Amino acid sequence: MLQGLAIPTGAEIEALAAAAGCELAGVAGIGPVADFGRFAGWVERGYAGRMGYLTDHRAALRADVRELLPPARSVICVGKLYNGPEPYSTEFTDTERGWIARYAWGEDYHRVLRAALSELAGALERLCGPFEWKICVDTAPVLERSLARDAGLGWIGKNTCLINQARGSWFFLGELITSLPLLPNDRLAADRCGNCARCIEACPTAAIVGAPDGRYEIDSRLCISYLTIELRGQVDEELRGRMGRHVFGCDICQDVCPWNRGAAVTEAGVFAPGDFAPSLERLAGLSEDEFQAMFKPTPVERARYRGFLRNVAIAMGNSGSARMLEPLLKLTAHADAVVAEHASWAVRTLESYLDSALGRPQ
Ligand code: SF4
């Protein structure tokens, strides 16, 4: 199949990936993934929360990409930049607006990255002849960040994100598992976190915790991204007051990272926001159809309508704005018991805040 045909070098793969719209690319070798033990320990410690897709029978598949493509001989890892020129959440002070995580502002990245990796596979087939391949973007049981680190794309920071020294951490990651015998990267990027602990100190819910091996991991059960996207039903009352105005995801541990100061900005218009910090009052009044129309093409849809309204209620409770009381009171009568209960909590929280801000006895 490949006889007589050239196997591309790392530089050629980078060029092909760049032509397909991926700013970072590298090759990871095949074999048991070194971080699998860490992942298994993280699951055992309960840090995956209720994310069954991480803990069920699919968990073991992450040990080796040959579980997904038995003839695999290499993994091309890519990074696609999504950062825009908009402010970071830590710089944004409008208390009547909710925050949507940066990655979720534009079109759903799964489709965009799949298209880029398909284009890359096609270009490689034209160069090397037919080979077997499989595209993975986020949802496949693959330890993406570990593979990307092995492929030389960056290091895994204390915030557990992959960080590229020159370009920062605002990347979607994807993989093209191939049967091609590509030469794997043999130079890991140095870990440049050093003594910095900004992300750990800035996390409002103390979700970045020490791991037994001295590195860091996320206790998802505390992480605002998990609470606003993955968790269905009630949010622990103790955590609600620390969630700020995040209605979908959280960027804080990336916003404060010094490697994201002056981070690269994408030219891909598909990730440009419609309204990256929508009015909380407007969000609270959305019908299910309006929610779908507003967020269907974006990752925000994953929170589902009722989960999203629950998040909006919490954000309004944390807004400190008296103007949020009226829309919140309407939400207390919502047909969904979880939304109504969170709205009642938010009314109590907001009234108590306003009383203390005005010096009224509570
Ligand atoms: S995403 Fe937010 S809540 Fe989660 S670890 Fe980072 S700063 Fe903490």
Ligand code: SF4
């Ligand atoms: S904020 Fe500091 S410790 Fe955290 S990931 Fe960035 S460099 Fe590393």
